[in-house]
Amino acid sequence: MHRRRFLAAGAAAASVGLAGCRSLFQTRSARSPPLVSDRPDAVYVPSHVEGMAMVGTAAAGDFRVALTYSYPHRFWLVSGDSTEKVEIEGSDSLHLMTTVWDPETDTVLPHGSLTTTITRDGERLTSGKPLWPMLSQNMGVHAGDNLELDGDGTYEVEVSVPPLPTRRAGALGGRFGELGTASFTLEFSQSALEEISYERLPDRQGERDALDPMSMDMMPVSATPAPGDLPGTVVGEGSSGDARFVVSRLASPPDGVSAGDSTATPADGPDDDRPYLAVSMRTPYNGYPIPQASLSATVTRDGTTAFDGSLTPTVHPDLGYHYGAVADVQSGDDLTIAVDGVPQIARHEGYETAFMSFDELSMTVGE
Template sequence: MDRRRFLASAGLAGASILAGCGSVENQSTRSPPLVENRPDATYYPTHSEGMEMIGHKQAGDYMVGLTYSYPHRFWTVTGTNAEQVTIRDADSVHLMASVWDPETMTVLPIESGVSITIDADGETVADKQPWPMVSQNMGFHYGDNYQLDGEGVYEITVRVDGMTERRLGGFADRFGDAGEMTTNFEFSRDARDAISYDEYPDQQGSRAALDLMSMEMMPTSQVPAPEDLPGELLGTAKGSDEVYAATWVSEADVLESGQSYLAVSVRTPYNRVPLPMMSLDGTVEIDGESVYDDALSPTVDPAVGYHYGAVVEATGDPSVTVETIGPPQVSRHEGYETAFLDTPTLSF
């Protein structure tokens, strides 16, 4: 299975914005030592760095925004284990791709993934899939460190594969096909090294998070507040620092007579960033009788955003249990690498 896939077995150059990114070749300058005794939860990182917009374009049904910053450290996740990816001397930039619906501005985590190809003078310099990632102030995106062949102009192609997640509401007949966009990128070390950089010696390690960035060209990847979810909110619960919000929908176009819909939205604390690529099971009882006991499917919907859901062949007042089989199989920027790794069971 591709390393980016869910592991269930375990031209607008010059626009400056902030991202939780990491280092240049001189790692002692741009990568402060990690916080000692980091909590097993979201924490304030040692530093943050800016990023620059390369471009954003339509790619089939999708809109894609491409940005870059310094190469930086991050952590990949397999099962319940996080492993640090260190910066290589040859790394030139950290590329980040965000994918969203241009109509509703909903950021779309896509399990099938994104690929980035970099060409220069007719030759391919790099061709690989970036990791699905979460960072505190950029939210969900796809990113990785890339090696370039020196300064100059590069042609970057971003391909977004068709979604395999269930799509409801206004998304029902969209995002099934792949899309592709191409943009030019002029790389110089001076421009990269001029990107902003801030350290937080007094706040690092505290139980808090950087604010999500706000920018005109790209949406923020937030799911609705629990009270804004459709249907009847059954409650919220905290897992291994992530927050679960469960709602019970009795009326929707997707439902037939005698059916209800259970939606479980899992998000980060502080910023409500969706946590995709989890494996969740759900059980539903009504009047003491079991009416559902199965997996909850990854789903996107304009009103709920990314969530895990199931159509239940029953109506009434439910009692719901959610069991986390696998935590989010997404890479993390600093401040998230110790969080969201347990497998709690929660009741609503």
């Protein structure tokens, strides 16, 4: 595996999570606790929970970016229908993380192309290093990696945020189309890293449940609206691959959406006269959006296909991150949702066995 190496640092900011100092033994144990045995093919409580330290937030054009870090830890990359575990290496010093959001609506924007450039004392140490898009139970959607550190000291870090490749709709339309760069100064100390909270979970590990999301004043955590808060009419719900699916029908597509954005069997009439089908694919328990999947839908009415096509990843401040299309869908129709490609987002422990195999979901569209 190609392992991205990175000179990184931390900050003398307060850590988030359980308080208290930890011994060197506990700190080292946090780097490689035993995996839960007999892990279910579903979301489960991991072997331990870690806090994290907030470095700060900064503007990057239209984007807002937070930089945080925690202990190095294992995670899993997804390639096609399989996963590959990234082990902690002896030279790894920390796990650096970024979260990107819209500062006007606090909508977290899943982004798979963030890069970092690091300088120290005027010398560029690394340039354009990418971070993996990831999903974790306490942090939700973010980007990060285990990174090698060059000792205590001061580092300048630039986080580059390319134009958002996901379709934007509603109040997000027409924005996030240009490159933005956020700048941070990191004051690293090993002692501050070792004070970040860490707790083993022997009584809960392996349970069909999840850790609670972190609560932070300086940045939002990715989330999806509760079914009752979704725009339009919720016409069906279901579960597959341990993911939850909530399907909403809007009377017309939101601003920024047209039928030409997806490959489909179209209906007659202008785009703005046809309904919009929005499928929210989310984690159980915490309701995080699950990005980087491929979804399609088929709508049949009296034995005739009214819609058959892909659902486009879309982010909207009220619908959240979802998969949607302009579709001729009416009450009483038969609707089938298929996951044609499993989510390619990397996963922290507790998510690596879920969202890997899906059955089609069939439902009758409600009123």
